[in-house]
Amino acid sequence: MNQTLSFRHLTPEYVQRFEAYVPSKPDDELKKLFGCSRLFRLNNNENPLGPCPSAAKVIRSFAPSQASIYPNGDCWYLRQKLAEKHGMNPDQFLFGNGANEVIAFVIKAFCQNSDNIITADKTFAVYEWVAEFSGIETRKVPLKDYGFDDDEMIRRIDDHTKILFVCNPNNPTGTYWDCAKLRGFLNRINGRQIVVVDEAYYEFVEKPDFPDAMALIAEYPNLVVFRTFSKMHALAGLRIGYLAGSREAVDIIRRTCVVYSVNTLAQAAAMAVLEDNGEHIQHTRNLVRRQKQVLTEYLTSHRLPFLSGEGNFIMIRLPMSDSLAYRRLMMQGIMIRSMTVFRFPNWIRVTIALPDAMEAFMTGLESILTW
Amino acid sequence: MNAIVSQQWTSLRVAANDMFLPVVMAFVEQSSLALGLGKPEALKMTLASEELFLHLCRVIIPNLGMINIRCTCKGHVVQSDFSFQETRLNMHAFNLTASLKPLESADLDDMRLILASRSVDRLKIRRKRNLLEISLIKEKKYPHALASHKKLDSFTCKDYVILCPTAEELKYFALLTRSFYEENEIPHFFQYPGMLADMIQSGGYHAIIARGPAGEIGGGIVWHLLSDKTVEAIGPFVLEDSCSNRPVLNILAASLIEACISEAGRTSAIAMICCPPESGQYHEYFEYLGHMSRYTANGVPVQRASWFRMMHEDVGAVVWTTKELEDFLRQTYRRLFLPREIRMVGDDGESLHAHSVLSTQMDRLRYQVDLDILWPGADIEDNLLRHLHLFQKEGIRNMVFEIDSGVAWKSAIIPCLLRNGFQPVHILPYAGDGDVILFQLLHPTS
Numbered sequence: 088m089n090q091t092l093s094f095r096h097l098t099p100e101y102v103q104r105f106e107a108y109v110p111s112k113p114d115d116e117l118k119k120l121f122g123c124s125r126l127f128r129l130n131n132n133e134n135p136l137g138p139c140p141s142a143a144k145v146i147r148s149f150a151p152s153q154a155s156i157y158p159n160g161d162c163w164y165l166r167q168k169l170a171e172k173h174g175m176n177p178d179q180f181l182f183g184n185g186a187n188e189v190i191a192f193v194i195k196a197f198c199q200n201s202d203n204i205i206t207a208d209k210t211f212a213v214y215e216w217v218a219e220f221s222g223i224e225t226r227k228v229p230l231k232d233y234g235f236d237d238d239e240m241i242r243r244i245d246d247h248t249k250i251l252f253v254c255n256p257n258n259p260t261g262t263y264w265d266c267a268k269l270r271g272f273l274n275r276i277n278g279r280q281i282v283v284v285d286e287a288y289y290e291f292v293e294k295p296d297f298p299d300a301m302a303l304i305a306e307y308p309n310l311v312v313f314r315t316f317s318k319m320h321a322l323a324g325l326r327i328g329y330l331a332g333s334r335e336a337v338d339i340i341r342r343t344c345v346v347y348s349v350n351t352l353a354q355a356a357a358m359a360v361l362e363d364n365g366e367h368i369q370h371t372r373n374l375v376r377r378q379k380q381v382l383t384e385y386l387t388s389h390r391l392p393f394l395s396g397e398g399n400f401i402m403i404r405l406p407m408s409d410s411l412a413y414r415r416l417m418m419q420g421i422m423i424r425s426m427t428v429f430r431f432p433n434w435i436r437v438t439i440a441l442p443d444a445m446e447a448f449m450t451g452l453e454s455i456l457t458w
Numbered sequence: 459m460n461a462i463v464s465q466q467w468t469s470l471r472v473a474a475n476d477m478f479l480p481v482v483m484a485f486v487e488q489s490s491l492a493l494g495l496g497k498p499e500a501l502k503m504t505l506a507s508e509e510l511f512l513h514l515c516r517v518i519i520p521n522l523g524m525i526n527i528r529c530t531c532k533g534h535v536v537q538s539d540f541s542f543q544e545t546r547l548n549m550h551a552f553n554l555t556a557s558l559k560p561l562e563s564a565d566l567d568d569m570r571l572i573l574a575s576r577s578v579d580r581l582k583i584r585r586k587r588n589l590l591e592i593s594l595i596k597e598k599k600y601p602h603a604l605a606s607h608k609k610l611d612s613f614t615c616k617d618y619v620i621l622c623p624t625a626e627e628l629k630y631f632a633l634l635t636r637s638f639y640e641e642n643e644i645p646h647f648f649q650y651p652g653m654l655a656d657m658i659q660s661g662g663y664h665a666i667i668a669r670g671p672a673g674e675i676g677g678g679i680v681w682h683l684l685s686d687k688t689v690e691a692i693g694p695f696v697l698e699d700s701c702s703n704r705p706v707l708n709i710l711a712a713s714l715i716e717a718c719i720s721e722a723g724r725t726s727a728i729a730m731i732c733c734p735p736e737s738g739q740y741h742e743y744f745e746y747l748g749h750m751s752r753y754t755a756n757g758v759p760v761q762r763a764s765w766f767r768m769m770h771e772d773v774g775a776v777v778w779t780t781k782e783l784e785d786f787l788r789q790t791y792r793r794l795f796l797p798r799e800i801r802m803v804g805d806d807g808e809s810l811h812a813h814s815v816l817s818t819q820m821d822r823l824r825y826q827v828d829l830d831i832l833w834p835g836a837d838i839e840d841n842l843l844r845h846l847h848l849f850q851k852e853g854i855r856n857m858v859f860e861i862d863s864g865v866a867w868k869s870a871i872i873p874c875l876l877r878n879g880f881q882p883v884h885i886l887p888y889a890g891d892g893d894v895i896l897f898q899l900l901h902p903t904s
Contacts, residue, residue: 093587106726112773120774120797212724406742410768414795425771430720433743 101222108216111422123420127444130424132258132288132400134321135440136374139367142322142359149352160346162329162354168361169331173301179337184348186287186315186328191217193311193330195343197249197281198223205243206252207235209260209430211285214252233394234262237272250281255300256288259429259436261396266298278309281336286312287328288398290319290368291375297397301331308333311340316353318399319371320360325353375399375439382439385449389456399439402426405456409435412455419451466493466531474523474542476515482527483508486538489529493536496599503538503596506577510540510592513570518542533660534598534653535579541591554583554818555844572848575820582819585832597823600650603633618668618676618710620717625655631667631678635695642760643735645680645692646823654680666717668710679714681722681730688889689727689769691718695735715743723769728888732765740765745794748884750898753855755825764884772796775892778803778869783895786882787863796887803866814838816845826856834867839874846878846899857899858883864892 095103111117114126137143162182170177183189194217198204206214208227215225226248228239235253244251253272256263264272269284276282284300300312311332317323327349330340379395386393392404405412409425412435416423421444426434437448468489472478486507490500507527514525528539554571571592575581580595623631629651635644647653657663658680667678679693694714715732722730732744740746744765751759774797779787781802791798814835819828827849835841849857859880862868872895880897887893 106724109770109773111771122797208720215724408743408745408767410771411745411795413771414768414797418795418797425768427719427723427767427769430723432716432719432723 099222102220105216105220108212117417117422118420121414121417121420123418125420127421127440127447129438129440129444129448130422130436131323132318132398132436132438133323134319134371134399135438135444136321136367136371138321138356139360139363141363142320142356145355145359146352149355153351156351157347158349158351158354162349162357165329165354165357165361168358169329172361173331175301175304175331176334178334179304180329180331181337181340181344182327182329182349182354183344184328185317185323185326186285186313186330187213188345188348189313189328189330190214190283191221192340192344193250193281193283194218194221194223196340202247202249203245204250204252205240205248207254207257210235210252210254211258211287212429214283214285230257230260230262232262233257233260233396235264237264237268237275241272241275244280248280250283251276252283252285254285254287255298256292256397258287258398259400259402259424259426259431259434260394261398261400261402262394263292263294263297263397265294265296267296269298269300270303273303273307273310276309278307281309281311282307283311283313283330287315287318289314291372291399292397293372293376294397304331304333308335311336316357316360319368320357322353322356322360325350325356327353327357371399374441378439378442378445381442382437382445382449389453391456400436401439402431402434402436404434407433407455409433415455416448416451419447419454421448421451423448467528468492469526469528471524471526474515474518474525476512479508479511479515482511485527486529490536490538490596493529493531494598495536495596499536499596499599502577503536503594506574506581506594506596507538507540509570509574509577510594513574514540514542514592517570531660533656533658533662534600534647535595536598537596538594539591540593541586541589543588543590553815553841553845554581554820555841555848569848572852575822575852579823580819580821583817583832585817590832598653598656600652600656603636603649603651618670618713620666620668620713623665623667623669623675623678625659627667627669627675628655628658628665628678631665631675631695634675634697635678638697639695639735642754644695657682664721666714666721668714677710677714679718681718683725683727684731685889686726687728688886689722689725689730691715691722691730691732693735694718712742719743719767719769725769727769729886730767730769731886731889732767733762734765743767747794747886750858750883750896751900753825755855757855766887768887774798775864775888776801777863777892778866779863779895780804780869780872782876783872783882787885787895790885794885794887796893798893801866803870805870811835812837814841816841818845820852820854822854824856825854826858827854829857829859830862831868831871834870838871839878842874842878859897859899860890861895861897862890862892863895864890 118126166177166180169180190213200222203224203226204218205226207230209230218225226243228236228243240251286300304310311330313330315328382401383395394402409427413425424436426436470485483504487500487504490503523542526541530537578594578596582593584591632648632651632654635648658665663680663682665678665680668676677694677696681689681691684690694711696708696711734740744767747764747766749761749763751761753759777798777800787800814837815833817830817832859875875897879899881900883896883898885893885895
């Protein structure tokens with residue numbers, strides 16, 4: 088067939104103008120492309136220690152016969168476990184195929200055309216993406232001192248605003264709202280809109296004033312909290328995350344939730360994580376703390392501006408294009424995240440990893456800076 | 459200033475039969491007037507359409523195919539697109555040099571496409587999937603900005619914000635820029651503030667400025683999508699005396715560039731091309747591509763640097779070339795740290811069509827033509843020479859040939875370009891199916 092088909096007439100305008108995200112190629116393809124024999128993945132904020140031993144054991148013992156059976160459709164055991172852990176009701180939790188999926192649940196549940204959501208201009212991009220390709224306006228509020236600007240977010244609310252997304256701590260800047268600030272924000276919203284607090288990096292934070300948003304749900308029925316098993320718990324490859332909220336809010340969100348999207352292995356491994364004694368979290372925190380210190384000392388000595396907040400990553404401002412830095416580091420087998428797409432030109436984000444990877448990164452950075 | 463992207467267009471579907479010429483002329487004239495051209499410009503567009511339609515009826519589509527005509531207002535220009543299916547066409551006649559008479563006896567007056575091009579500012583011949591399209595573009599007439607002999611006050615404020623300008627601020631910015639920069643450093647539309655305002659309002663172009671607390675304007679930058687994958691930044695223009703010839707990039711210029719990159723960072727653009735107004739230290743944001751000479755009306759070459767940056771992480775690409783260009787490409791990609799798989803294309807004796815077709819974008823305002831190959835053919839060398847001869851007669855001084863290295867058969871003509879005086883200047887990463895290699899005809903005779 089010679090003719091090229093066009094489905095433009097069938098495609099909503101907001102889908103036509105949306106630019107699809109192209110993920111990285113598989114590691115082996117990248118190594119071939121950039122001519123490197125190794126690859127340190129410092130781009131996705133993965134936990135280099137892997138899952139906790141009990142989850143690893145569950146993964147190793149997964150029986151192939153289970154693959155032919157549908158998973159539990161709504162993660163029944165996991166919801167029981169979380170309810171027990173947080174003193175809540177199982178119906179206050181909804182699971183998704185990674186936290187990305189639950190973002191879509193919430194937006195679909197509350198927004199329709201002519202509505203808007205509010206978030207920051209330089210934060211995790213998926214809130215904006217889901218809204219835009221669903222025909223919902225995203226109001227992007229500039230960061231203030233690299234953090235979410237609560238006053239300006241509230242000022243931007245109008246009658247069509249349905250959801251405010253706060254990434255706490257913020258990816259990629261690592262800034263966070265403390266408990267008082269989050270409470271103040273929720274009080275000012277006063278239940279008029281849904282407030283989503285994305286706590287993807289919650290388990291990395293050691294600051295005493297960092298809020299546990301889950302504990303605030305009882306007081307604020309319009310609060311929805313996201314958590315993931317992809318970062319600290321190192322189950323990114325299995326894709327599992329969840330949201331929590333009041334029964335009233337979750338009852339509505341459940342209507343747009345595609346059940347059966349979380350596979351059996353992911354559910355089993357996540358259950359092992361929830362039953363773990365917490366030692367693995369402590370090991371990871373220790374690693375992140377130590378390696379952050381090593382890296383920040385290096386950056387300080389080289390007079391490179393950086394942002395080292397909460398989370399297992401650091402942002403670094405380079406005196407060169409971040410996309411050039413990406414290519415030059417890739418040629419040395421080091422994959423970082425270039426930040427132009429986060430609207431931070433010339434910044435890179437580096438995941439804190441094991442000492443050999445951090446050493447390789449610093450050596451690689453040295454070589455491209457002195458070139 | 460917010461873009462108003464309204465659907466300002468008209469369309470006509472008509473059989474390729476010259477009995478419909480009055481219909482086509484009336485349609486194009488009335489559309490041009492309704493879309494904002496003045497009477498003289500609309501008349502010229504109509505004359506160009508007359509030549510084009512006759513050529514289509516008598517030479518390109520002599521067998522009564524259908525032609526779609528669409529007239530669109532794109533802010534500062536009106537564009538008339540004539541498009542048709544590429545089947546059943548006399549492809550050879552799609553060249554700008556095509557004539558009603560045999561080539562050996564034809565003169566310029568027989569070349570209706572070139573006649574059409576004389577009445578408009580730009581003429582484009584393109585292939586879009588299975589459609590061929592010839593576009594006539596005419597700029598609206600705008601009053602020239604008042605000459606500013608006196609240099610306006612320079613900007614000294616440090617407490618500025620970067621934002622989208624209002625229409626009045628944008629026009630004042632254009633005026634200020636003219637008083638700070640030489641004419642050859644700024645695009646021609648800065649000479650016409652109303653044109654700049656229309657370009658931004660149409661949504662095709664975007665601008666941001668630096669504004670001080672008292673409303674003073676410190677600089678600005680303009681950008682637009684050059685293709686689906688490439689955004690072109692024009693500027694930054696900084697209105698501070700103190701910044702000139704500094705070894706490091708001025709802070710205000712850096713703020714403008716950062717804001718521009720941030721805005722374009724989540725568009726379809728994979729690469730940003732930047733042609734800054736003066737030599738400076740742009741290494742912090744951009745990678746140096748190379749220099750290109752632009753010949754002015756007087757034949758004086760003016761060197762302009764081109765810079766680029768990737769907007770996304772590079773995913774690699776295949777580059778097709780011939781052995782003559784292999785060293786140039788390997789050196790270029792090594793210098794730019796771009797991972798590319800270079801593959802050779804050669805003549806393996808396969809059959810070719812008799813006639814090739816060249817695509818042209820002729821910009822008479824800048825004495826420039828951009829060439830591309832639409833259709834391979836055994837007569838490519840003769841065809842290229844005919845085009846070069848024609849351009850020289852038409853006073854076109856800047857001839858650039860673009861080869862999309864992602865398409866093997868296009869790269870196969872590289873030896874022909876080199877034999878006829880074209881030299882590789884630099885590449886434009888991801889500007890086509892793959893990287894586009896720019897060749898320039900050096901020292902064209904005037």
